[in-house]
Amino acid sequence: MTPRQRPDDARQRALRLDAADGLARFRELFVHGDEGRIYLDGNSLGRLPEATRERLRRAVDEEWGRELIASWGRGWFDAPLRTGERLAPLVGAAPGQVAFSDSTTVNLYKLAGAALQASGERRRVVTDAMNFPSDIYTLHSVARTVGAGASVHVVPGDGVQPDMARLLAAIDEDTALVVLSHVTFKSGYLHDARAVTARAREVGAWVLWDLSHSVGVVPIELDAWGAALAVGCSYKYLNGGPGAPAFLYVRRELQERLRSPVEGWFGRARPFGFDLDFQPAQGVQRFLVGTPPVLSLLAVEVGLEPLLEAGVAGVRAKSEALTAFLIERFDARLAPLGLRLGTPRDPARRGSHVSVLHPDGYRVARALLGAGVVPDFREPDAIRLGLAPLYTRFLDVYEAVERLARVVEEGAYLRYDGTRAAVT
Amino acid sequence: MTPRQRPDDARQRALRLDAADGLARFRELFVHGDEGRIYLDGNSLGRLPEATRERLRRAVDEEWGRELIASWGRGWFDAPLRTGERLAPLVGAAPGQVAFSDSTTVNLYKLAGAALQASGERRRVVTDAMNFPSDIYTLHSVARTVGAGASVHVVPGDGVQPDMARLLAAIDEDTALVVLSHVTFKSGYLHDARAVTARAREVGAWVLWDLSHSVGVVPIELDAWGAALAVGCSYKYLNGGPGAPAFLYVRRELQERLRSPVEGWFGRARPFGFDLDFQPAQGVQRFLVGTPPVLSLLAVEVGLEPLLEAGVAGVRAKSEALTAFLIERFDARLAPLGLRLGTPRDPARRGSHVSVLHPDGYRVARALLGAGVVPDFREPDAIRLGLAPLYTRFLDVYEAVERLARVVEEGAYLRYDGTRAAVT
Numbered sequence: 008m009t010p011r012q013r014p015d016d017a018r019q020r021a022l023r024l025d026a027a028d029g030l031a032r033f034r035e036l037f038v039h040g041d042e043g044r045i046y047l048d049g050n051s052l053g054r055l056p057e058a059t060r061e062r063l064r065r066a067v068d069e070e071w072g073r074e075l076i077a078s079w080g081r082g083w084f085d086a087p088l089r090t091g092e093r094l095a096p097l098v099g100a101a102p103g104q105v106a107f108s109d110s111t112t113v114n115l116y117k118l119a120g121a122a123l124q125a126s127g128e129r130r131r132v133v134t135d136a137m138n139f140p141s142d143i144y145t146l147h148s149v150a151r152t153v154g155a156g157a158s159v160h161v162v163p164g165d166g167v168q169p170d171m172a173r174l175l176a177a178i179d180e181d182t183a184l185v186v187l188s189h190v191t192f193k194s195g196y197l198h199d200a201r202a203v204t205a206r207a208r209e210v211g212a213w214v215l216w217d218l219s220h221s222v223g224v225v226p227i228e229l230d231a232w233g234a235a236l237a238v239g240c241s242y243k244y245l246n247g248g249p250g251a252p253a254f255l256y257v258r259r260e261l262q263e264r265l266r267s268p269v270e271g272w273f274g275r276a277r278p279f280g281f282d283l284d285f286q287p288a289q290g291v292q293r294f295l296v297g298t299p300p301v302l303s304l305l306a307v308e309v310g311l312e313p314l315l316e317a318g319v320a321g322v323r324a325k326s327e328a329l330t331a332f333l334i335e336r337f338d339a340r341l342a343p344l345g346l347r348l349g350t351p352r353d354p355a356r357r358g359s360h361v362s363v364l365h366p367d368g369y370r371v372a373r374a375l376l377g378a379g380v381v382p383d384f385r386e387p388d389a390i391r392l393g394l395a396p397l398y399t400r401f402l403d404v405y406e407a408v409e410r411l412a413r414v415v416e417e418g419a420y421l422r423y424d425g426t427r428a429a430v431t
Numbered sequence: 432m433t434p435r436q437r438p439d440d441a442r443q444r445a446l447r448l449d450a451a452d453g454l455a456r457f458r459e460l461f462v463h464g465d466e467g468r469i470y471l472d473g474n475s476l477g478r479l480p481e482a483t484r485e486r487l488r489r490a491v492d493e494e495w496g497r498e499l500i501a502s503w504g505r506g507w508f509d510a511p512l513r514t515g516e517r518l519a520p521l522v523g524a525a526p527g528q529v530a531f532s533d534s535t536t537v538n539l540y541k542l543a544g545a546a547l548q549a550s551g552e553r554r555r556v557v558t559d560a561m562n563f564p565s566d567i568y569t570l571h572s573v574a575r576t577v578g579a580g581a582s583v584h585v586v587p588g589d590g591v592q593p594d595m596a597r598l599l600a601a602i603d604e605d606t607a608l609v610v611l612s613h614v615t616f617k618s619g620y621l622h623d624a625r626a627v628t629a630r631a632r633e634v635g636a637w638v639l640w641d642l643s644h645s646v647g648v649v650p651i652e653l654d655a656w657g658a659a660l661a662v663g664c665s666y667k668y669l670n671g672g673p674g675a676p677a678f679l680y681v682r683r684e685l686q687e688r689l690r691s692p693v694e695g696w697f698g699r700a701r702p703f704g705f706d707l708d709f710q711p712a713q714g715v716q717r718f719l720v721g722t723p724p725v726l727s728l729l730a731v732e733v734g735l736e737p738l739l740e741a742g743v744a745g746v747r748a749k750s751e752a753l754t755a756f757l758i759e760r761f762d763a764r765l766a767p768l769g770l771r772l773g774t775p776r777d778p779a780r781r782g783s784h785v786s787v788l789h790p791d792g793y794r795v796a797r798a799l800l801g802a803g804v805v806p807d808f809r810e811p812d813a814i815r816l817g818l819a820p821l822y823t824r825f826l827d828v829y830e831a832v833e834r835l836a837r838v839v840e841e842g843a844y845l846r847y848d849g850t851r852a853a854v855t
Binding site for chain 2: 075140299304
């Protein structure tokens with residue numbers, strides 16, 4: 008396929024790819040109340056699974072409305088660990104190492120804080136500038152408050168990928184902890200987690216992976232990599248709903264060595280014993296803190312099911328095909344218009360979202376939304392297109408690129424206001 | 432009324448009190464799917480408001496299912512501060528000081544940690560043994576991790592009320608922070624918050640109130656008391672739903688002096704600016720951390736409305752009448768059977784739940800549940816009866832005491848297993 012092919016050829020190919028898609032039937036497990044719009048933001052907020060509606064109705068009307076407090080003993084109290092076990096295969100974790108709790112940020116604080124308090128003389132935290140900025144804020148706050156002189160070393164990148172030579176060189180004998188986003192939020196760069204973790208282990212450093220942009224769409228092998236810790240959110244490819252509770256992973260052999268800086272009753276051996284002394288629970292439970300937001304957590308649990316049924320291998324294969332098709336269409340239609348690709352071309356280094364860059368990207372993104380395609384925008388110039396293999400079609404990708412090309416070609420974006428809204 | 436009156440006299444009086452109850456109409460704003468059961472656990476999990484069902488249906492089907500990511504800019508992003516402003520009158524706070532975020536425990540960690548990091552040479556935290564044990568766990572974890580040599584001083588109590596002379600004496604020039612439950616979780620003791628706060632201010636100490644068991648049922652005047660900080664949950668008398676997000680209060684003049692130990696993007700001035708440096712937001716927003724669990728938070732917002740309409744003064748008046756009636760019935764029916772009252776008799780020192788003590792309380796509580804009354808149980812011997820003025824009737828109180836008397840009189844509780852379940 009070359010740019011010289013007629014547009015219809017690419018459209019026909021998208022239709023053929025959709026017809027041959029082994030995951031096509033999963034699309035019907037999700038609500039498409041926005042018929043007509045092409046939703047390419049499942050990497051930010053995953054679609055509503057049909058089953059979630061009924062699960063929440065039951066949780067509200069029956070469990071809260073009728074059974075009330077008794078529901079704590081009939082599935083609510085166990086939900087953080089039970090949902091963690093359900094997620095475990097998606098992150099390559101044997102049982103007893105994953106739990107749902109708090110937000111990604113709070114979990115990062117707890118685990119990075121625990122690690123720094125257990126790492127002796129080592130006082131260095133290494134991350135890269137492509138990590139989610141909030142993670143970097145949190146690492147600074149950990150260093151300032153519980154880090155006992157720790158410093159945060161941020162390795163620069165070129166905006167698309169990190170400088171791997173510098174990153175690996177920065178991981179040294181003084182390094183307590185390496186904290187990276189498995190897939191970076193803006194460019195969609197996919198770290199070679201096995202190699203980075205192995206390098207860190209060679210010098211005795213622990214690695215904490217933020218899996219927010221990879222979980223549910225990229226194969227993850229925390230146990231096999233030798234990762235120490237991980238955190239992640241559940242509202243993207245896990246389809247858990249807006250602000251759904253986050254998860255954490257603590258490698259089994261570290262669990263008894265680490266204590267969360269933030270301790271509360273849900274992390275205690277017998278939460279309802281109400282003794283005045285705190286004894287951390289055995290296992291990963293000790294990293295729980297307070298009462299979890301049950302409704303949001305039950306939505307996560309049911310939202311995982313389509314992914315578990317589809318299997319990550321098939322999801323990853325379709326994701327690679329979708330991003331490859333998008334980049335092909337980028338080359339055909341968008342590169343000639345002056346847009347730049349903000350995502351690695353090597354499929355092995357790519358997650359499931361693709362950023363296309365335009366100097367006036369905010370207005371272009373707004374115009375694209377006006378044309379019925381939902382992207383998101385990341386400062387200063389990235390139009391981010393997320394491809395969720397359970398419900399994104401190749402035809403969606405084809406159409407989205409065509410519409411994006413048109414709003415740029417026709418200058419439609421110039422009619423939009425570039426003033427940033429509070430939420431973009 | 433004396434114990435010699437015929438039981439029917441008390442029952443008739445309960446019916447007359449219900450008939451004269453100005454809040455009676457609020458009962459119909461809640462779901463009573465458990466018709467036939469008497470629910471006296473609204474101090475642990477408040478009933479489901481009817482309006483919440485529709486609000487959650489709309490949040491799920493329309494906002495998540497149809498509008499998807501656009502909903503962040505149409506009410507989700509602002510929900511933590513907006514819901515805080517809605518709550519503010521219930522805690523006596525002028526605007527700009529209350530926000531919803533995280534769990535009560537995490538908020539306690541953030542605020543107590545921030546206070547200890549800003550309190551110079553003062554290194555003492557004072558609390559009492561009647562505080563919720565999890566709060567004491569958290570204070571120890573704060574002292575251990577961000578307290579820079581802080582110690583936690585726990586003033587003993589007799590199980591019903593704290594030793595106020597010792598408590599006030601313990602608040603000295605070395606005290607950074609006093610942390611107390613406004614209403615204690617087991618005995619329902621209501622602190623004289625104005626007096627305690629005034630005493631602390633005399634010696635230059637800050638006070639942090641845990642309002643979990645008082646908010647929505649007891650008048651609270653944080654601004655007027657001179658309180659520095661407060662936290663609380665929303666799933667009890669606020670009817671926010673299981674594990675609903677908690678709130679925090681930071682006195683306006685302290686906001687710029689304090690920094691949360693746990694910093695993340697929702698506490699940053701422009702969360703979506705994605706710069707690498709963290710600048711805390713102005714005002715109470717800086718104490719937000721990560722993405723909030725939206726579904727649970729929207730349930731809180733709508734759940735507040737009946738309380739705001741009823742007004743705390745009327746709610747408190749009915750609460751005092753309910754607890755007084757319960758204690759009167761306790762004297763008539765339960766004291767003769769050997770049960771003891773675990774709650775202060777002075778109405779000015781009492782919240783809205785009453786504990787009755789029995790040496791075999793766990794089995795008695797289970798038998799009471801078998802008799803259609805829902806209490807909860809707190810180790811080692813407290814059967815806790817929560818009276819939620821928006822939906823608890825005087826007749827419920829009468830009936831509950833009668834049934835409790837019968838299960839003890841007839842020895843029905845002896846048929847129950849005393850082995851503690853994981854959740855009680």
